[in-house]
Amino acid sequence: xxxxxxxxxxxxxxxxxxxxxxxxxxxxxxxxxxxxxxxxxxxxxxxxxxxxxxxxxxxxxxxxxxxxxxxxxxxxxxxxxxxxxxxxxxxxxxxxxxxxxxxxxxxxxxxxxxxxxxxxxxxxxxxxxxxxxxxxxxxxxxxxxxxx
Amino acid sequence: xxxxxxxxxxxxxxxxxxxxxxxxxxxxxxxxxxxxxxxxxxxxxxxxxxxxxxxxxxxxxxxxxxxxxxxxxxxxxxxxxxxxxxxxxxxxxxxxxxxxxxxxxxxxxxxxxxxxxxxxxxxxxxxxxxxxxxxxxxxxxxxxxxxxx
Numbered sequence: 001x002x003x004x005x006x007x008x009x010x011x012x013x014x015x016x017x018x019x020x021x022x023x024x025x026x027x028x029x030x031x032x033x034x035x036x037x038x039x040x041x042x043x044x045x046x047x048x049x050x051x052x053x054x055x056x057x058x059x060x061x062x063x064x065x066x067x068x069x070x071x072x073x074x075x076x077x078x079x080x081x082x083x084x085x086x087x088x089x090x091x092x093x094x095x096x097x098x099x100x101x102x103x104x105x106x107x108x109x110x111x112x113x114x115x116x117x118x119x120x121x122x123x124x125x126x127x128x129x130x131x132x133x134x135x136x137x138x139x140x141x142x143x144x145x146x147x148x
Numbered sequence: 149x150x151x152x153x154x155x156x157x158x159x160x161x162x163x164x165x166x167x168x169x170x171x172x173x174x175x176x177x178x179x180x181x182x183x184x185x186x187x188x189x190x191x192x193x194x195x196x197x198x199x200x201x202x203x204x205x206x207x208x209x210x211x212x213x214x215x216x217x218x219x220x221x222x223x224x225x226x227x228x229x230x231x232x233x234x235x236x237x238x239x240x241x242x243x244x245x246x247x248x249x250x251x252x253x254x255x256x257x258x259x260x261x262x263x264x265x266x267x268x269x270x271x272x273x274x275x276x277x278x279x280x281x282x283x284x285x286x287x288x289x290x291x292x293x294x295x296x297x
Contacts, residue, residue: 043184044218055221055236056217056218063188063189063190081192086239089235089237140204
């Protein structure tokens with residue numbers, strides 16, 4: 001998969017401390033690489049015929065450096081971890097193997113309770129929306145051994 | 149193949165209340181979580197490092213919620229191959245720890261044929277003690293509904 005430079009994507013877009021306005025990343029190019037689709041199918045439940053893109057496959061694009069970096073930044077750094085609270089997928093078109101797509105990503109932070117809400121839209125080459133994802137991550141403070 | 153009088157669903161079209169047979173997935177060993185982390189990119193130490201899990205208040209690394217959510221697609225496709233999953237939304241209610249498995253099941257909440265052949269499904273995943281770990285809802289459509297390219 002390909003992606004724009006994470007620093008470039010997030011440059012100037014990170015919120016000020018305390019700010020909770022949504023942060024929108026620059027569009028990111030991705031591809032449904034056949035090998036990555038096959039590997040994902042192999043590890044996710046036994047319908048590994050390899051001739052389709054699994055429903056939850058787009059979730060892996062949240063691990064792209066531009067998105068991941070912003071998630072880590074908004075999570076609060078060391079001592080905090082994101083915990084997956086809810087997830088939704090809304091498909092308008094199937095994704096196809098070995099095809100280029102564009103991601104549009106928006107991340108919003110809430111403080112009470114501490115959560116990140118990520119909204120991602122996957123569009124095809126004609127800029128038609130294929131699928132929208134919403135991911136809610138609860139931010140959990142890790143307990144140091146000295147706190148136990 | 150859709151082959152019925154206009155407005156009438158074919159005899160085998162599911163009805164509200166129909167069950168989607170239960171299916172077991174896992175147990176998910178720690179190695180399976182590592183492999184899922186590799187293919188999904190979700191290498192959150194919570195799932196891979198027992199110390200991180202402990203610091204988060206868990207007895208061990210929890211199975212990725214998305215790995216468990218991914219099990220609903222084979223459940224539905226194993227039930228009927230003529231469906232397209234248009235929507236899936238889920239809440240992760242409880243962790244399932246590495247080494248444990250889940251049992252997934254579904255039920256038809258609503259069934260429609262017109263204006264489009266569509267089902268609303270209630271999907272659940274339960275852990276070892278039959279505790280509810282994922283509560284989900286899916287909207288599935290017949291592949292011949294011409295709604296999806």
